[in-house]
Amino acid sequence: MLKKSDIVEVKIEKIVFGGEGLGYYDKSFAIFVPMSVPDDIVEVEIISVKKTYARGLIKKIIKAGPERVRTDKITFEDFDGCDFAMLEYEAQLKYKKMMVEDVMQRLGKLSNFSLDKIVASENILHYRNKIIEPFSTYNNKIISGFFKRKSHDVFEVEENILNSKLGNRIIKRLKELLNERKISVYDEQSHTGLLRNVMIRTNSKSEAMIVLIINANKISPEVENILLSLKDELKEIKSIYFSSNTKKTNTLLGEKNNLIWGSKYIQENIEGINFYISPNSFFQINLEQTKKLYSLALSMFSNIEDKHIVDAYSGTGTIAMIMAKKAKKVYSIEIVKSATEDGKRTAQENGIENIEFINGAVEEKLEELVKAKKQIDTIIFDPPRKGLEVSIINKVAELSLREVVYISCNPSTLARDIKLFTEKGYSPERLEAVDMFPQTSHVETICLLSHKAKV
Numbered sequence: 001m002l003k004k005s006d007i008v009e010v011k012i013e014k015i016v017f018g019g020e021g022l023g024y025y026d027k028s029f030a031i032f033v034p035m036s037v038p039d040d041i042v043e044v045e046i047i048s049v050k051k052t053y054a055r056g057l058i059k060k061i062i063k064a065g066p067e068r069v070r071t072d073k074i075t076f077e078d079f080d081g082c083d084f085a086m087l088e089y090e091a092q093l094k095y096k097k098m099m100v101e102d103v104m105q106r107l108g109k110l111s112n113f114s115l116d117k118i119v120a121s122e123n124i125l126h127y128r129n130k131i132i133e134p135f136s137t138y139n140n141k142i143i144s145g146f147f148k149r150k151s152h153d154v155f156e157v158e159e160n161i162l163n164s165k166l167g168n169r170i171i172k173r174l175k176e177l178l179n180e181r182k183i184s185v186y187d188e189q190s191h192t193g194l195l196r197n198v199m200i201r202t203n204s205k206s207e208a209m210i211v212l213i214i215n216a217n218k219i220s221p222e223v224e225n226i227l228l229s230l231k232d233e234l235k236e237i238k239s240i241y242f243s244s245n246t247k248k249t250n251t252l253l254g255e256k257n258n259l260i261w262g263s264k265y266i267q268e269n270i271e272g273i274n275f276y277i278s279p280n281s282f283f284q285i286n287l288e289q290t291k292k293l294y295s296l297a298l299s300m301f302s303n304i305e306d307k308h309i310v311d312a313y314s315g316t317g318t319i320a321m322i323m324a325k326k327a328k329k330v331y332s333i334e335i336v337k338s339a340t341e342d343g344k345r346t347a348q349e350n351g352i353e354n355i356e357f358i359n360g361a362v363e364e365k366l367e368e369l370v371k372a373k374k375q376i377d378t379i380i381f382d383p384p385r386k387g388l389e390v391s392i393i394n395k396v397a398e399l400s401l402r403e404v405v406y407i408s409c410n411p412s413t414l415a416r417d418i419k420l421f422t423e424k425g426y427s428p429e430r431l432e433a434v435d436m437f438p439q440t441s442h443v444e445t446i447c448l449l450s451h452k453a454k455v
Helices: 089-106 165-180 221-233 287-299 318-324 337-349 362-371 390-399 411-423
Strands: 007-015 021-025 029-033 041-049 053-063 130-138 141-144 195-202 208-214 237-244 256-262 266-270 273-277 308-312 329-334 355-359 378-381 403-408 426-434 444-451
Touching: 007 029, 007 053, 007 089, 029 041, 089 411, 089 426, 130 165, 141 165, 141 195, 165 195, 165 208, 165 221, 208 221, 221 237, 221 256, 266 287, 273 318, 273 337, 287 318, 287 403, 287 426, 287 444, 308 318, 308 362, 318 329, 318 337, 318 355, 329 337, 329 362, 337 355, 362 390, 390 411, 403 411, 411 426, 411 444
Parallel strands: 029 053, 208 237, 308 329, 308 378, 329 355, 378 403
Antiparallel strands: 007 021, 007 041, 021 029, 041 053, 130 141, 130 195, 195 208, 237 256, 266 273, 403 444, 426 444
16 A cells, blocks of 8 residues: 555556646556656655545656656746646647546536637746745745745746746846845744735736835835835836735735835726726736637627626626627626726726626625616626635526626636536536636636526
């Protein structure tokens, strides 16, 4: 029987949902291996053992599978914290397609479900317009980077392969300046030290916002001067904040973001609409893929010009305002107040009048719209990873809507919710997938659900 710390040789048979490779010990005992590729033959150290399976980490590649990009890199840290970067990009798309098909068949109970393709990303590196890196120290030097797997230990990379190139330049120079002044770094255990995290937001016009997250209520003149000198060197910087977070928490941003210099917002344009992005704004991180995703979403609505649409979990109202350019009326529901305020401002600035922003929980506000006898023809959902509450699916069924569009960042919860919708008389008419996050195992899906009795 296998035990922890054993070293075994495993051939990887396939990649399973979640992105880990699966091989077998003694022909029948399953071993899940992160960062492995089908047809890899690897030496694995067992890190945990359960009744029916074990997990192990690669110690050595004996023979590399044909889709592996490098044989000299074997760990999560080697690949800059990207859990699919060991795969050629075409292989990443292939396995994401297989993972979506698997959960739709297994959890969604859609027998013989087949996905046509994953919409590929033109940019597979440096596509992120937002990054937050934690600070730490290593060899008496301030570093920033990623958390190691299942750990709060920070590791630094030479270049963040997903962050925008501008974002990387800013972080690199910021760390140089912080190290020159020997600014203290926050320690989780003692709750002392200043520097917690840095957020960089960039846009397609090569403009940047910096948010320095600190363990203090005020920023010292010394740190403020560092930030101001940074904007003098890098003219792309248009906005500088500090965020005060003095709590013992894993929440990154503090309750208040304080503008030090420049504009309160940076802007991004989609479909001719200028969106205002603040530190707290929810905005998709891969702009070009977002445009493709939203175009697919709009194409799923029949006769959108005649529709009164609810956009649930609306964020800053990005897709709500794009829909409002075509639909009769849009209700944008979002629980984060600052996101709702950003949306209102954007709509006003862009002259979009057939949209109503509603701040609150989707369950409550949807009920209020129904009680107020507001016309609702269809709903588009874009919920968090946990998916929809059963009560919301029940409410949609009560409304007897002909169609529902569901955007999901988690195919497994989408599959679960599709099954619940089918029990209420809906069936998935169309399902698409967009690769929003190259080099990672994540994939964005979008589904049109139609009510059998209403079509």
